[in-house]
Amino acid sequence: MNKDQEIIQGFRSSAKTMGLLFVTIALICNFIPAIYVSTITGQFPSVGQLLQLWLAAAAAFGVGYIVQPVSFFPIVNMAGTFMCWICGNVGEVRAPAANMAQKVTNCEQGTPKAEIMSCIGICASVFVTVIMISFFALVGAQVMPLMPKFVMKMFGFVLPCVLGAVYADLASKNFVLGVIILLSSLAGIMIVPKLGIPGGLTMLINIIIAVLIARAYFMATNKK
């Protein structure tokens, strides 16, 4: 066990070096198309306009910049976090993939093996999405209309289905807690926006409530 801890420290420090490098490259790549189009058309937004754009973005999504990486961290760990916040689709693709990779290899949450497996799962999901999105970007416009209507209708339900299945898997480890937290989160989604709190904060509030519920549950079950 101690040897594993040592190895995982080494893994983390390599992941950190690599991650920071790729994050920096991604940050540059992120602006290349905008700079290119502005250069060939000669239409550059002014500094004031850029600031205005940035403010609009931050106002609409700024809460997410902080809340989302923090929320997903326990599931995807550090190496996964680097990839997730460049590649996106974290809730619906990355986290389920990480979760399944851990599950089939019988990992216990929080162990070094679980950390490696979740990273393997996220890498696998990145390969899949890059290949699929690139394929459909090249030929998709022609292929999509050929899909049967029933299949298209099925795809309309991708999100509730993947999240329903993931939740079943997470909750099966502790069913009572899973059900209580699900109910509290559903209540949160209904109530929080009505209190005038920005919608982006609902996730954070629900997580805090979930942790408080778990604390109460922990106190109650440990005393017995």
Place this chain on the structure above:
Amino acid sequence: MEVKDIMNSPMLWVMSSFMIINIFLMALMFFRLCLKNADKMGIPREECMTGFRSAVFTSIGPAFAPVIVLIALMAVLGGPTAWMRMNDIGAARTELAMSAIATGMAGSSLEAGKLTMLGFVFALWGMALNNSGWIVIGGYGAPSLNKAVEYLRDNFNAAWVKLFMAAAALGLFSTLLGNAIIKKGVVNQKNLFAAIVSFIAMLIIGRIFKGNKKIQEFSLGLAMLVGMFCAAMFM
């Protein structure tokens, strides 16, 4: 030069490809790093590949979500931009909302035929600025988040930290699930039905085929398919 010509120009495909190459290389390097460290820990290669296969199969279904938006986004902002933005960070509705805000600021609109060159330029800058929020905070913040988790592990009761992490994950996924079912305070019954079927299917697969490793590898994908099929069939 017309905006339509630039939107789908070969050079813009090239300019947009850097991000995707970077993403692919990153996953490849991390995958190698994982395998190397798994070897050191004595985790058999076969086990790593089992995890890998399962994650691949699990991702194929949900990956259709960005693919469908890709097709929609291609019509509005052109192939290269849609390709790049669906591969990198930013959910479908985020990208659409951001480009709508940005084009509106340029006095243009995303509606077909109404997008001006300045509107397109603003959309590109707007999405780049918005995405850098996640890249900067998520990317550069990852090491500090790791420190916070290590601090938790070192200073608190191990059983509690485990429960804490599990509860945080439950809180997160119940919110995501809730958002997929409840739209603007109203329960979408079709989505609710789909989620319940997948939920039950996953539990059943987990119980009945507990010992069958091959089926467990595909369980999430299977549960999803069952839910999607039933919802499309009965709703």
